[in-house]
């Protein structure tokens with residue numbers, strides 16, 4: 001039997017506009033072990049875009065690149081490039097329900113075309129030695145039976161052994177992406193059932209998970225947990241992960257020290273044209289629940305976007321925290 005990968009034991013979900021390189025750098029200060037995901041990057045952006053969509057900081061490891069696409073050749077090319085650049089994993093997005101994504105024929109709508117997804121994963125895995133994994137939902141629209149999910153998994157199984165499953169289905173029309181993360185009910189049991197029925201697969205669960213206790217609870221049934229919104233909005237959660245979830249002898253970093261640990265990175269990024277706000281917006285929730293948190297957030301929101309704003313703005317914001 002294949003040993004489930006420790007890489008996927010705990011991860012922070014790919015989130016467009018949120019898990020950019022600055023966010024990931026910050027999260028890495030809070031947890032050394034967690035697998036980080038990029039935002040979804042389309043094959044078109046990588047192969048034909050003007051920017052370097054594969055850029056990341058070497059401190060971000062372990063890091064997975066999430067790809068969006070449905071052309072096996074293009075995906076294989078991107079996978080190869082990603083491996084050359086040093087990514088630790090490549091993940092295919094079969095979970096995103098937005099209209100834009102459906103028009104490009106990628107994301108959750110591909111659940112209805114398992115054969116094509118299998119071709120994509122096979123083409124990618126042929127090009128690389130690093131794992132190619134799949135992030136999916138438990139169903140789409142009326143195709144929401146357990147048998148449908150099993151059929152999907154079984155079609156892909158010859159080519160990948162790792163699935164991250166968002167434990168709710170997606171409605172492909174009628175709901176916004178945000179509603180699709182809230183309205184369809186969570187069904188954790190269905191994901192547990194997958195692990196029971198396919199014990200050789202690495203199954204990670206995602207959706208609505210918020211606390212260390214909940215993470216531990218899920219890990220009794222599946223191999224991994226992926227957390228999205230809570231990790232972003234309440235980053236202090238991440239300071240517990242290395243010790244509580246990876247059993248490492250590590251004390252949680254103090255949040256003030258975590259912010260100060262960002263200073264050299266901030267200095268360096270500012271000289272490369274970033275605005276302070278590009279970095280600090282990801283840190284706003286770090287003092288949640290603590291006295292002065294509101295003033296911290298407000299001060300940064302009002303000042304960090306200004307031209308020329310630098311470390312002194314962060315230092316001033318920190319004076320509100322007691």
Ligand SMILES: Cc1cc2nc3c(=O)[nH]c(=O)nc-3n(C[C@H](O)[C@H](O)[C@H](O)COP(=O)(O)O)c2cc1C
Nearest residue numbers: 013014015016039040093166207208209227228229
């Ligand atoms: C702002 C935002 C952007 C997202 N972008 C992506 C994405 O690029 N790729 C993807 O697979 N899922 C995306 N998701 C979905 C998350 O990865 C995750 O599956 C979902 O938020 C459920 O997990 P959570 O309840 O822990 O947040 C996004 C979610 C949010 C909130």
